[in-house]
Amino acid sequence: MTEESTSGRVSRRKFLAATGSVGAVGLAGCTQSGSGGGGDGGDGLSGTIDIAGSSTVFPLATAMAERFQSEHSDVNINIQSTGSGGGFANHFCPGRTDFNNASRPIQPTEEEACSGNDVTPVELTVATDALTVIVNNDNDWVDCITVEELHEIYSAESSPTTWSDVNSDWPDQPLELYGPTDASGTYDYFIEAILGEEGPGHRQDYSATEQDRTIIQGVEGSENAIGYLGFAYYSQNTDRVKALSVDDGSGCVEPSLETARAGEYTPLSRPLFTYAKQESLAEEHVAEFARFWLENATSQEIVADEVGYVPLSDEDQQEAMDALESAIENAQG
The missing domain is CATH 3.40.190.10 (Periplasmic binding protein-like II)
Structure with missing residues (x-):
């Protein structure tokens, strides 16, 4: 390292x-x-x-x-x-x-x-923290993602290969996934909040790194990329990538200090x-x-x-x- x-x-x-x-x-x-x-x-x-x-x-x-x-x-x-x-x-x-x-x-x-x-x-x-899901700035087909869609994208059971595999309204383009390694608490929390601790687990065919700037760089570099990381690193790079709002069933909520503080950004706000x-x-x-x-x-x-x-x-x-x-x-x- x-x-x-x-x-x-x-x-x-x-x-x-x-x-x-x-x-x-x-x-x-x-x-x-x-x-x-x-x-x-x-x-x-x-x-x-x-x-x-x-x-x-x-x-x-x-x-x-x-x-x-x-x-x-x-x-x-x-x-x-x-x-x-x-x-x-x-x-x-x-x-x-x-x-x-x-x-x-x-x-x-x-x-x-x-x-x-x-x-x-x-x-x-x-x-x-408000764990943040990011996509490329040129991604014009998604601004809000549901918990179910996030589950499908990162689940070892479903492992979709294209965006359209997840949502038919999305393009038939390859998914490029980024995220932290299994040594990371962010990885553990994502499993708990999105995939479920008793579920099939986190898929392993993705670009895993303990360097948050590498996640930013990877998503910035490909229109088809998606990743997740802590809010602080997104907040320093708002011009380089786009953050997605998350819908847990009660409507789309953007990641922010205000929504995390108010308990509205669920289930991805965490101590x-x-x-x-x-x-x-x-x-x-x-x-x-x-x-x-x-x-x-x-x-x-x-x-x-x-x-x-x-x-x-x-x-x-x-x-x-x-x-x-x-x-x-x-x-x-």
Whole structure:
């Protein structure tokens, strides 16, 4: 996987446009080595924080890390975009990272894997996303798609090969499908919301990638393409691809922060998470970063305007903060 890095404060929109969800980002002033290591910097906080997981949560985590490090220059934060499942399996549950970003809840098998390595995950809701279905700008035959049509397009059981196989009003042109890999929480959520967990599963004859910008590029490059990804990446590329409204039986609703916030964009609006490793919260710089993230999770400027997600409500923020403070007390007590 290609790696990109940046340091200091950068434009969120320029950063997303340049990197998509690719690779790893290290954000640092003066750095200390060793995951979870603490120490005393000029402001009393220093050490390294390692984060992996969801490509969807990646830009939000990066935005929070930039701001935290502007206040705490002796803290080094490393963020990798690995997919929710890839982060749990390869980084977080083995004890290699302090946080795992996720665009779906942790699964029982992942909780068991974490427990086996004495890792206690603490679930923190950080935003709401509107999973977005995109097509090429030259696609003039569909502006709204039903849940049933999405199911047929991506189902392993039906596996249509042309647009007209799905809807006779659509052209007899080949379907070109894009989407995330099976390591992605976006993939898991799409199965849950559209295909059904007990259904035949997600078809595998599609262009799968953990790089959201590759989905944008693929759909932009072919009139016959369709794909899906988190709203933040679409919101940075509205001139390059077209988002479809979704009809779940109650009429067509476009993906937007407003419709997701109002609960109207169903079934593709979803909560986003970061999971803190409770044991790492014993280190003050890790605990303070977690607090900082939640304190800013209600920010319209950061969460909505810069990144493209729905900020937490005050009630949801308080619930997450209560869970965090309890975990910090357990870790430091």
